[in-house]
Amino acid sequence: MAPIELYSFEGCPYAQRTRMALLEKQLDFVLHEIDLFNRPAWFRDVSPYGKVPVLRHEGVTIYESAIINQYLDERFPAPPLMPATPALRAQARIWMDYCETRFLVATHKLMSEANDTARRADNAGKLTEVLRFIEHEGLRKLGDGPYFLGETVSLVDLQFSPFFERFGTYERLGGATWPADCTRLRAWFEAMQGRESYRATSRPLEYHLEARRQMQLRIAEARRAAAAGPGAQAAARTH
Ligand SMILES: N[C@@H](CCC(=O)N[C@@H](CS)C(=O)NCC(=O)O)C(=O)O
Incomplete structure (x- = not known):
């Protein structure tokens, strides 16, 4: 089989998503660790956006973690990380999109304005709203869990979990709190923490x-x- 090459950075949550997908699928890969603080000049030729992760496989360069993970799932279908039916696949995409366009926007704002005393409480409140939306519109409506789409882990779980791993930084530095009513979210994160792909890639x-x-x-x-x-x-x- 043609080697799978991953350009990654240990501390990058987006690259972590892809390392988790590779581990879930038990695929061997060649890891190129890029020091983003001191990146080699050739990295520009590898990564059109100058970012990690980048995957190279069978002569193709693929970037953007969510797209890389979808590629891996289509190219290596077993075990599947997307549901089988179009309706459930649409649900999966809604939540993957929610992660990028709502959840991450709220966490980035919280962290980038962490030292702005006028904005802090407002940003923490926005993140609380986002977490409650995930809990009540997402997890509680989608099924019995523990994962977003039910009993089986999916790309949705891989997309969110590296950022929940960093929730402690949102609390300590940004003043975020985990809303008490977000119990399904808590159970989801506990289930993720039990997975080998999470344990192997997470840091304290x-x-x-x-x-x-x-x-x-x-x-x-x-x-x-x-x-x-x-x-x-x-x-x-x-x-
Ligand atoms: N949307 C991208 C985000 C990737 C990203 O922002 N990676 C960061 C590291 S965590 C990066 O490579 N930054 C380098 C830079 O912006 O120059 C994805 O999902 O892959």
Whole structure:
């Protein structure tokens, strides 16, 4: 079989989604770990957006984690990570889309404005609304769980879980709280934490807090470089 090559960065939740899909499908792959803080010049030729993850397989370059995971599921159908019927597949896509367009938008805003005292409470409240929507419109209506689409893990679960792994950073740094009524969400996350694909790819809260700290330092460095002029700016690209 042609090798599957994955360009990844250990601390990247998007790349983690893909590593989880590869593990769920028990596929061997060649891992190219990219230090995003000190990326090799050739990486631009590999990754059109300059981001990880990127998958190379059978002469094709695929990027965007959700699209990579759908490719893997179609190219290697066993075990399936998408439901069999069009109606359920549509549900899966609704929640994958919700993850990107609502949930991640709320978490990114929360974290990027974490030091803005005027915005903090509002952003935490928005994330609470999003979590409640997942609980009441998603998990409770979709079935009995424990996963989004029922008893079987799917791409939806892989799409959300790396970000729930980082929920402690949203709490500590952004003032987020887990709403008490989101009990199905809690049970879902516990089920995910029990999976080998999650255990093999997840890191403790301290790791994520340190990763955040490093990223803040890089951003500050890049701002300083930008203020100093275009030459210095190129030297201090950020994540
Ligand atoms: N939408 C992309 C997001 C990927 C992404 O943002 N990756 C980050 C690391 S977590 C990255 O490579 N950043 C490098 C950069 O923006 O230059 C996906 O789902 O794959």
